[in-house]
Amino acid sequence: RFLKTQEGRALYDAAILRLPILGEVIHKRELARFARTLGNLLRNGVPILSALEITQEVLTNTAVRREVEKLPPAISQGSSVASTLGESPMFPPVMISMIAVGEETAQLDQVLMKVSHTYEGQVDRSLKTLTSMLEPLIILMLGALVGFIVISMMLPIMSLDPTGGE
Secondary structure: OHHHOHHHHHHHHHHHHOOOOHHHHHHHHHHHHHHHHHHHHHHOOOOHHHHHHHHHHHOOOHHHHHHHHOHHHHHHOOOOHHHHHHOOOOOOHHHHHHHHHHHHOOOHHHHHHHHHHHHHHHHHHHHHHHHHHHHHHHHHHHHHHHHHHHHHHHHHHHOOOOOOOO
16 A cells, blocks of 8 residues: 555655665666667657656656656756756766767767667676576575475484384
8 A cells, every 4th residue: 555655656666776786777777768768759759848758657666757757847948858867866977978968969869779778788787697696595495495395204204113113
């Protein structure tokens, strides 16, 4: 019930982003989703304000979504995407710099696609590293489970008295 409220979901999403390894992966996934969606929409001729509104709906983390919601009003008042994102702690300086270059060169869609590709690659590498670190732990747990089953089956057999109790 708590997660279905707006405040509860916002607190949960902010807490998830603060987790040591998983939070970083989720944050980068959201940044990649933002960049890919906005880049595709701009590439296909959607006006930037409409593209930003559509992009907001694609984001699953409310902390990142709230930062993106600040973009349309700021852009309609004449601010640039990079300067508005620069005020947010959610977006890394490298991404903001690349977006600024894309705005100056009128190739924002291409730059956003490159940014999304970079972050998606980082997410893939992080997930592969995480799973490779978990494999030995899973093997140990399965070994312990099999050992427990074998011991529990052998214990009654070994405890039988071959002399019949005499």
